[in-house]
Amino acid sequence: xxxxxxxxxxxxxxxxxxxxFGRGSGLTGGLLLLLAGCAGDAARWxxxxxxxxxxxxxxxxxxxxxxxxxxxxxxxxxxxLSGQVDCNRxxxxxxxxxxxxxxxxxxxTRAWCGESSRDQAWLADLETVTRLRQExxxxxxxxxxxxxxxxxxx
Numbered sequence: 001x002x003x004x005x006x007x008x009x010x011x012x013x014x015x016x017x018x019x020x021f022g023r024g025s026g027l028t029g030g031l032l033l034l035l036a037g038c039a040g041d042a043a044r045w046x047x048x049x050x051x052x053x054x055x056x057x058x059x060x061x062x063x064x065x066x067x068x069x070x071x072x073x074x075x076x077x078x079x080x081l082s083g084q085v086d087c088n089r090x091x092x093x094x095x096x097x098x099x100x101x102x103x104x105x106x107x108x109t110r111a112w113c114g115e116s117s118r119d120q121a122w123l124a125d126l127e128t129v130t131r132l133r134q135e136x137x138x139x140x141x142x143x144x145x146x147x148x149x150x151x152x153x154x
């Protein structure tokens with residue numbers, strides 16, 4: 001018998017469910033990005049769709065999207081955050097305070113994207129981001145032990 005994901009029957013299309021990351025959850029509760037010199041240059045990273053390239057740990061690639069799987073983030077100038085997490089969508093708000101940015105009111109669909117999806121691991125890394133930097137036209141999100149690299153989406 002084939003194992004199924006809760007809410008999904010074998011042979012049936014996956015369903016979409018909205019999930020709100022509320023106060024106290026890992027994704028909003030305490031997710032602050034420190035902008036090392038980027039807050040003043042927000043026009044360079046806002047209103048741009050950033051596509052995830054890979055994640056490094058100790059200088060080695062530990063995770064990257066599989067072919068055909070897309071992960072993006074977009075910080076709109078009006079404080080909205082949106083993105084694509086493989087076959088799911090991500091939305092929310094962010095606030096700049098000096099050199100800090102707080103992600104709030106995050107919501108994401110939770111469709112099953114397949115065995116090869118990196119969606120849950122990618123969201124887990126996003127939860128622990130502590131810094132945002134822009135270097136040589138690329139966006140770098142840092143966690144305590146990993147670095148997520150993004151490029152402008154074409």
